[in-house]
Amino acid sequence: MKIGVIGGGAWGTALAQVAARGGEPVLLWAREADVVTSINTRRENSVFLSGVTLPDTIRATGVLGDLSGCDALLVVAPAQHVRSVLGEIDSGATPLVLCAKGIEAGTQLLVGQVAGQVHPQAPIAVLSGPTFAHEVAAGQPTAVTLACEDDALGTALAERLAGPAFRTYASNDVIGAEIGGAVKNVLAIACGVVEGAGLGQNARAALIARGFAEMTRFGLARGARAETLAGLSGLGDLVLTCSSTSSRNFSLGVGLGQGRSASEMLADRRTVAEGAFTAPVLCQAASAVGVAMPVVDAVCALLAGADVREVVGALLARPLTREA
Numbered sequence: 108m109k110i111g112v113i114g115g116g117a118w119g120t121a122l123a124q125v126a127a128r129g130g131e132p133v134l135l136w137a138r139e140a141d142v143v144t145s146i147n148t149r150r151e152n153s154v155f156l157s158g159v160t161l162p163d164t165i166r167a168t169g170v171l172g173d174l175s176g177c178d179a180l181l182v183v184a185p186a187q188h189v190r191s192v193l194g195e196i197d198s199g200a201t202p203l204v205l206c207a208k209g210i211e212a213g214t215q216l217l218v219g220q221v222a223g224q225v226h227p228q229a230p231i232a233v234l235s236g237p238t239f240a241h242e243v244a245a246g247q248p249t250a251v252t253l254a255c256e257d258d259a260l261g262t263a264l265a266e267r268l269a270g271p272a273f274r275t276y277a278s279n280d281v282i283g284a285e286i287g288g289a290v291k292n293v294l295a296i297a298c299g300v301v302e303g304a305g306l307g308q309n310a311r312a313a314l315i316a317r318g319f320a321e322m323t324r325f326g327l328a329r330g331a332r333a334e335t336l337a338g339l340s341g342l343g344d345l346v347l348t349c350s351s352t353s354s355r356n357f358s359l360g361v362g363l364g365q366g367r368s369a370s371e372m373l374a375d376r377r378t379v380a381e382g383a384f385t386a387p388v389l390c391q392a393a394s395a396v397g398v399a400m401p402v403v404d405a406v407c408a409l410l411a412g413a414d415v416r417e418v419v420g421a422l423l424a425r426p427l428t429r430e431a
């Protein structure tokens with residue numbers, strides 16, 4: 108199965124390395140000419156994943172059409188750009204494996220649903236889980252969910268991408284796998300705020316638990332299965348990103364907690380903090396299905412410039428309620 112990768116950021120590059128591990132050729136499309144040059148001439152993505160030497164079997168291209176001979180495409184562009192990038196490629200019925208984590212602004216669709224709209228003939232799969240790109244690239248042990256409604260294709264993809272230190276768990280809950288990854292990015296911002304504002308470890312643990320309750324309520328309302336949300340792509344990824352400054356979302360939250368403005372921090376950065384874009388859409392999507400997500404609402408308020416102490420005070424002052 109020849110793999111193509113759409114997106115030359117840190118995660119697309121690390122996944123290209125995963126796919127190339129057995130010696131198979133992998134073609135990676137990158138939007139930036141300097142990324143293409145860096146990979147093809149220096150065997151390194153010095154822009155988004157510096158310090159990692161890539162095998163000769165990974166070739167980069169700036170031409171999306173070059174991916175047309177691939178047997179499966181890993182889609183690793185940021186969530187808000189998946190529609191436009193996929194719209195530029197004529198991949199027919201080639202399976203698309205969505206690896207971005209987010210909800211599209213305007214449509215409130217998960218990225219797999221966006222891909223299904225753009226390429227109705229293509230089988231859709233989702234790869235998601237607790238996966239910092241630099242750890243995967245370093246060959247450190249990692250486990251992910253590989254979800255696909257077509258069990259045979261899902262198993263084939265899971266086997267193709269698995270490696271000695273990269274364990275893939277097959278699932279057919281595509282929506283569940285996507286919702287975990289999208290929602291945890293927003294909750295990671297909240298946990299970063301706790302860190303930045305010095306609110307303590309009790310508060311962070313409470314946010315992880317109550318955030319998981321929000322993820323579960325929203326996921327069930329959108330058709331996810333509870334066991335998927337409690338698995339690698341949900342709770343697993345939530346725990347990872349809510350407890351590490353390696354997370355861009357967590358780090359953005361730390362800045363917010365220290366009183367910096369979101370727009371200032373997001374301006375001019377080349378790397379993506381998906382939670383900042385997902386948060387406002389998630390607020391609308393939750394309201395559309397009648398699900399309360401107070402932590403997510405608080406993140407939206409902070410991203411829009413609200414005062415940290417006031418937002419935290421309002422969260423704590425809500426009427427007492429039952430846990431479940």
Ligand SMILES: NC(=O)c1ccc[n+]([C@@H]2O[C@H](COP(=O)([O-])OP(=O)(O)OC[C@H]3O[C@@H](n4cnc5c(N)ncnc54)[C@H](O)[C@@H]3O)[C@@H](O)[C@H]2O)c1
Binds near residue numbers: 138
């Ligand atoms: N980095 C990780 O550890 C990691 C792990 C799992 C999932 N992800 C997810 O993978 C996706 C990609 O993240 P990343 O970390 O590889 O990116 P990155 O932050 O390393 O790089 C930014 C990426 O955004 C792309 N980009 C910027 N503007 C664009 C535009 N207008 N159109 C198309 N692409 C554009 C750039 O080409 C680049 O590929 C995100 O959804 C992220 O949540 C990342």
Ligand SMILES: O=P(O)(O)OC[C@H](O)CO
Binds near residue numbers: 236
């Ligand atoms: O750096 P973040 O916050 O985008 O997180 C990266 C991955 O999603 C972790 O699984």
